[in-house]
Amino acid sequence: MDDERRRQLEADPRFAGFVAERGDALLRYGYVLAGNPHDAADLVQEALLKLRASWPRLRAKDNPESYVRTTMARLHTAAWRLRRRELLAWDPPEHGYHDTLPSEDEQAMWETLAGLPRKQRVVLVLRYYEGLRDEEIAAALKISRGTVRSQASRALDKLRSAVGEHIGEGVMSDRGERR
Structure with missing residues (x-):
């Protein structure tokens, strides 16, 4: 990058304003993507x-944040492909925002x-945090819609099973029915 272009980037207060506002x-x-504050900070950076x-x-x-979020999801998936196995632990962010402390169920x-x-x-x-449709998720992650659906189904089954075991009662289906 030439010096003139670098000065233009550094002089553009809109970039600094975007980072300050949406950081x-x-x-x-x-x-939410990475599950720990250190990897989250790396993704953002x-x-x-x-x-x-x-x-x-x-x-x-109109929306550079969409570009950043898509980039973050792709970077996270690329890191997953490189490190096939990873052990994550509950470790809340040091400066995170919480309305209340999570209950045992949460x-x-x-x-x-x-x-x-x-x-x-x-x-x-x-799907649930960003509100994207299956087609949008597939495009963002460069996978098929079927893969999106199967991954979501497997993940939801694991969550239902774990929450059902934790609270000791039936769990809800996607439609809100007891199973």
Whole structure:
């Protein structure tokens, strides 16, 4: 990158404003994806570096945050592919935002979510946290819709099983019916 372009990037206050305004939300999103604060911070940092390199092209768009979130999901999936096995533990972020302390049921849910395989966790985060449709998830992760559905189904089965064991009663299906 030439010096002139670098000065233009550094002089653009909109990039710094975007990072200041959306940084905490991106860190929370990264935490939900990665399951721990350290990997979440790495995801945010890497995605913002990619955004900064593309800022002249993306600053005119309405939603650079969408670019960053998609980049974070892809980076997370790429890391999963490199490190096939990983042991995650419940470790809340040091500066996270919580309305209240999690109940035992919520704690069990978070521990189970953190223990899911990375691809299953990413699919659930994109579906339920980001509200993406199966087609959008498949495009973001570069996998088929069928893979999205099977990963989501397996993940939900594991969550239902773990929560059902924890609370000792029947669990709900996708439609809210007792099973």
